Amino acid sequence: MSASGPRWxxxxxxxxxxxxxxMFPLVNAEIARDLTQDSGLSEADYDVLSVLGSTDGHRLRISALAELMQWSRSRLSHQLTRMEQRGIVRREDVATDGRGAEVVLTPFGVDTIMTAAPLHVESVRRHLVDVLTPEQLRTFAEVGELLRERMGVTRKPRTPR
Structure with a gap:
């Protein structure tokens, strides 16, 4: 606030x-609803699966995954526990140093993301991409990138196709 008062x-x-x-909660709710109906996945499930699905070997250090997703280690740990119980991911010790742990997609996890991704993309198209003109979409992406950079957030890897 400046000395002359708030900048309304x-x-x-x-x-x-x-x-x-x-806009954000409305579009997000529609896409989340489709994701659950189409694939039985939550947004959190899909976020973890899509990041791991885009990495070499479908694995990542848990600390790196938490940082990349901008989640607390506690939140990620609880999410991974739920996903482990369903056989989608597993945790493994890092073979090279013995200190860290990695999360790895199971074969069922790979199948799950490969089945869910095309349906999720169709939902994203239906509720966002196809609603906007190409120019609006470019502007939307530019604004998103500008805000991401401004906040110092690392870009997530692209979803597997």
Whole structure:
């Protein structure tokens, strides 16, 4: 806040802010609902599976996965426990140093993400991509990248195809 008081939003700034606040939960809820109906996966399941599915060997150190996903180690640990119980992932000691642990997709986990990904992409298209013009989509991506960079967040690997 400046010495002269708060910098209130202009009408156009407020319109943009409210549009973001309304758009994100609505679009996200539709895509999450489709994901659960189509694949029986939660958003958290899919996030973990898509990151691991895009890595060499379908494995990653747990600490690196938590950092990449911007999750606490505790949150990730609870999520991995639920996924391990369903046979989608397993934890393994890191063979080279014996100190760390990795999370690895099981063969069932690989099948799960390979089955879920095309259905998830269709949902993303239906609720977001195909609604926007190519120019709007480019602008949307540019804004997202700018905000990601500004916040110092590492870019997630692309989802497997």
């Amino acid at each position: 939003l202009t009408d156009s700034e407020q319109d943009a802010w409210y549009a973001w606040r309304r």
